[in-house]
Amino acid sequence: xxxxxxxxxxxxxxxxxxxxxxxxxxxxxxxxxxxxxxxxxxxxxxxxxxxxxxxxxxxxxxxxxxxxxxxxxxxxxxxxxxxxxxxxxxxxxxxxxxxxxxxxxxxxxxxxxxxxxxxxxxxxxxxxxxxxxxxxxxxxxxxxxxxxxxxxxxxxxxxxxxxxxxxxxxxxxxxxxxxxxxxxxxxxxxxxxxxxxxxxxxxxxxxxxxxxxxxxxxx
Numbered sequence: 001x002x003x004x005x006x007x008x009x010x011x012x013x014x015x016x017x018x019x020x021x022x023x024x025x026x027x028x029x030x031x032x033x034x035x036x037x038x039x040x041x042x043x044x045x046x047x048x049x050x051x052x053x054x055x056x057x058x059x060x061x062x063x064x065x066x067x068x069x070x071x072x073x074x075x076x077x078x079x080x081x082x083x084x085x086x087x088x089x090x091x092x093x094x095x096x097x098x099x100x101x102x103x104x105x106x107x108x109x110x111x112x113x114x115x116x117x118x119x120x121x122x123x124x125x126x127x128x129x130x131x132x133x134x135x136x137x138x139x140x141x142x143x144x145x146x147x148x149x150x151x152x153x154x155x156x157x158x159x160x161x162x163x164x165x166x167x168x169x170x171x172x173x174x175x176x177x178x179x180x181x182x183x184x185x186x187x188x189x190x191x192x193x194x195x196x197x198x199x200x201x202x203x204x205x206x207x208x209x210x211x212x213x214x215x216x217x218x219x
Contacts, residue, residue, distance in 0.1 A: 002062050004143075006151050009057035009069070014050050016066040017059065018042035024138045027176045034200055036105045040095050043087070046071060049136070052082050056133075058155040060148045067140040070152035074133040074165055108199040115197040115204075133160060134169045144178070153186050157216050167215050174208040188212035 009017070022038045022045075025031040031041045049057050049071035056072035073079045100106055135156055139149050160168060170188060172179045173196075192211040197204050 004067070004146070004148060004151070005061045006058060006155050007061070009050070009054050009059050009071075011054070013059050013066060013069075017050065017057075017069050017071075018046050020066060020069060020140060021046050021138050024141065027173060028141060028144075028178070034105065034198065035109070036103050037095070037098060037100050040091060040098065040100060043091055043094070045136070047087055048079060048082055049073065052086075053079075056156070056159065058152055058159075060139075060143075060152055062143065065140075067143045068138065068148040068152055070135055070137045070149075070156050072133060072135050072156045072160065072168070074160055074163060076130050076132055076134060079134075108202070112197050112199045132167050132169070133165050134171075136170070149182055150186065157214070161217050164217060166217050167213055169214075170212045172210045172212055174210050180210065180212075183212045183214075186214065188214045 019042075022031040022042055025035075025041065025045065026033040031038060035041050053073055056074050058070050058072075059066055060068035095101060095106075135153075137149055137152060157168065169191070170183055172183060174180065174193070189212065190210050191213045193208045196207050196209045198207070199205070
């Protein structure tokens with residue numbers, strides 16, 4: 001197996017990270033499975049981390065190719081404020097200009113949002129009023145099972161521990177068994193679970209969103 005290098009995220013990694021994120025966004029599959037615009041999706045999923053808190057992200061490379069990343073946030077309240085006041089208004093304008101609101105896939109997503117009010121307005125509000133942290137991780141399909149994710153989590157945990165963080169969280173779709181197995185192997189435990197609805201091709205998919213938590217410090 002070729003050598004895998006883990007290092008802090010750098011600005012030059014931005015486009016590659018955005019591409020990989022969209023390649024694996026749907027339980028390891030491409031974002032287009034449920035969202036039609038990669039540019040908007042990449043902004044929504046990665047822009048806070050790469051543009052507002054890049055120091056908390058790490059990347060994995062093999063033979064010059066970005067094969068994995070872990071985006072970290074060490075202050076959920078700051079994340080919530082930046083997303084609500086800065087990122088979302090710009091994304092709404094961008095989406096309108098790109099004609100996204102006329103796409104049937106978006107209408108289905110909006111229907112799902114209305115059905116998921118509990119998570120959006122209760123769980124997220126509670127989470128984003130804390131000053132603890134969270135993470136988002138993505139690994140290229142042909143490099144899963146090679147401890148890339150484990151190394152990335154260790155890098156972020158070590159960094160967060162030095163800064164006195166108490167815990168990190170990660171949200172997981174409960175149909176993504178591989179992700180649940182991975183986080184549990186890294187010492188994460190389920191703290192909360194909420195029912196979710198995703199509408200694809202006019203059909204409702206019912207599942208649970210799991211909030212995994214890892215205690216990293218007793219500071």
